[in-house]
Amino acid sequence: MDKIQKTWAIIWPIVKSIFKLLGVWDRLEVLLIYTIIYILASVILKEVLPKKRRGEVFSEALHLFVDVFIIIIPFIGLYYWLKEKIPLVVQLGSYILSLTKVDELVATVLKVFLVCIIAFGIARWVITLCSLALQKFAIELPYVGDIAVPLIRVVESIFFVLTVLWLPFFGLSLYKQVDPYPVVIYDVIIRPPEANEQVWEYIEEGISNAQENGMDCNPYLLYSLKVYETGSTVCTPIWSLRPRPNECASYAGALGMWQFLPETFQRNADRYGVKGNLWKPAVAAEVACYFINDEVQISLSQTRESFINNFAYNGLIWNRDPDGAGVVYDRAKALRESALENYKSPELEPTEYIWPAPSNAFVWYQWGVDMWYGQTHNGIDIAIGGLPAFQVHALANGQARYWDGGSCNAGVITLRTSQGDEFHYVHMERNSSKIFIPTDGGWHNVTQGQALGFIHNGNTTCSVGSHLHLMFSDGSYISGEMFPKK
Numbered sequence: 001m002d003k004i005q006k007t008w009a010i011i012w013p014i015v016k017s018i019f020k021l022l023g024v025w026d027r028l029e030v031l032l033i034y035t036i037i038y039i040l041a042s043v044i045l046k047e048v049l050p051k052k053r054r055g056e057v058f059s060e061a062l063h064l065f066v067d068v069f070i071i072i073i074p075f076i077g078l079y080y081w082l083k084e085k086i087p088l089v090v091q092l093g094s095y096i097l098s099l100t101k102v103d104e105l106v107a108t109v110l111k112v113f114l115v116c117i118i119a120f121g122i123a124r125w126v127i128t129l130c131s132l133a134l135q136k137f138a139i140e141l142p143y144v145g146d147i148a149v150p151l152i153r154v155v156e157s158i159f160f161v162l163t164v165l166w167l168p169f170f171g172l173s174l175y176k177q178v179d180p181y182p183v184v185i186y187d188v189i190i191r192p193p194e195a196n197e198q199v200w201e202y203i204e205e206g207i208s209n210a211q212e213n214g215m216d217c218n219p220y221l222l223y224s225l226k227v228y229e230t231g232s233t234v235c236t237p238i239w240s241l242r243p244r245p246n247e248c249a250s251y252a253g254a255l256g257m258w259q260f261l262p263e264t265f266q267r268n269a270d271r272y273g274v275k276g277n278l279w280k281p282a283v284a285a286e287v288a289c290y291f292i293n294d295e296v297q298i299s300l301s302q303t304r305e306s307f308i309n310n311f312a313y314n315g316l317i318w319n320r321d322p323d324g325a326g327v328v329y330d331r332a333k334a335l336r337e338s339a340l341e342n343y344k345s346p347e348l349e350p351t352e353y354i355w356p357a358p359s360n361a362f363v364w365y366q367w368g369v370d371m372w373y374g375q376t377h378n379g380i381d382i383a384i385g386g387l388p389a390f391q392v393h394a395l396a397n398g399q400a401r402y403w404d405g406g407s408c409n410a411g412v413i414t415l416r417t418s419q420g421d422e423f424h425y426v427h428m429e430r431n432s433s434k435i436f437i438p439t440d441g442g443w444h445n446v447t448q449g450q451a452l453g454f455i456h457n458g459n460t461t462c463s464v465g466s467h468l469h470l471m472f473s474d475g476s477y478i479s480g481e482m483f484p485k486k
């Protein structure tokens with residue numbers, strides 16, 4: 001599902017800008033072309049197809065397949081018509097093609113689609129068989145036969161409608177099970193203002209150690225769990241020496257900030273080779289990551305219901321506490337929201353920056369959005385409608401250095417401003433003749449507004465469409481408003 005959403009997040013802005021670029025007459029033409037191809041395709045295909053046989057698996061499935069196909073064909077016709085007019089369409093086409101090549105997504109969707117169609121055929125077949133058998137039986141009955149037969153037909157159509165309604169849900173759940181790329185989203189780690197600074201530092205340390213072991217862990221969930229377990233107490237090693245039970249040691253022997261039973265802690269620590277004991281808050285935080293992901297299997301991307309279910313029935317130390325689980329979930333979500341909110345509206349110091357791109361360029365993807373490749377966006381993407389390559393310039397006085405960022409980033413220009421900020425201009429040309437500062441890798445003085453070079457033209461191995469990815473070198477919050485167009 002994530003993959004579909006992210007793919008959609010890429011396709012939709014392109015479709016939107018294509019539509020924007022079309023004039024009124026063009027739009028009418030689009031409608032006309034679509035309708036004509038649609039009518040032609042359906043007339044021809046329906047003519048060629050054998051007549052639909054009610055209740056026959058193959059016939060029902062074939063007709064459903066063709067119905068969907070008839071909707072898709074006009075889009076292909078439109079593609080060829082629009083290709084000449086708007087080059088952006090080619091981008092869209094090549095992106096969709098690249099999906100079929102490098103990605104099993106399309107193959108998976110097709111498989112799911114086929115299974116759905118077959119399931120539909122079978123369901124219709126069973127319903128019709130049952131209905132016919134019942135009708136045969138009812139017609140023989142004295143007195144009630146005349147009423148029963150139509151009644152059975154009504155029930156049959158109700159079942160038919162239910163089958164149609166159920167199909168998309170069936171398809172989705174099937175897709176979830178065979179999703180070729182479960183996507184891991186790394187959350188942005190920003191301290192919510194209400195979180196205890198010291199605890200937050202332990203959490204950050206624990207999470208970064210867990211990430212080194214390939215485990216992603218949500219800081220807001222971890223913090224929310226901590227509050228659920230031990231309130232506002234910071235369970236440092238001093239607490240291990242105090243008389244028990246206390247705020248950090250329960251009657252049942254659950255210990256430390258996340259109230260681990262020693263054997264639960266040890267089991268999870270051993271699995272990842274973690275040294276250290278559960279009284280060390282950062283160690284406990286790291287092991288809590290393994291525990292909640294591997295054993296309890298809770299995450300904020302779950303629905304509230306499945307979160308509560310997993311929490312209350314997989315959690316060994318958290319006993320059966322659905323109400324508490326709900327509180328943990330809600331609090332974690334609220335913490336995340338408040339962190340982002342607080343971070344996105346800081347009193348920005350008036351900067352001397354200027355817009356680093358042509359004035360008709362706009363911010364395409366904002367900082368902090370979940371990107372289709374499964375990461376949180378750590379910069380802003382600046383593009384021009386139609387996605388051509390363009391020149392960028394220094395957003396402030398300072399020193400700049402060009403380096404090759406590999407096949408994903410393409411060229412990168414790092415700019416240290418005289419105010420002391422460091423930016424990366426990512427997706428620059430790799431061809432040095434299109435870069436206007438020396439490409440020897442050294443630092444060179446630049447003045448604000450000075451042209452730095454062209455951005456990379458087209459896709460890279462990890463980005464779609466020509467655009468500048470502008471970021472602070474540490475990936476911290478950045479917005480288009482910091483760079484007024486002059």
Ligand SMILES: [Zn+2]
Pocket residue numbers: 365377379380381468469470
């Ligand atoms: Zn970007």
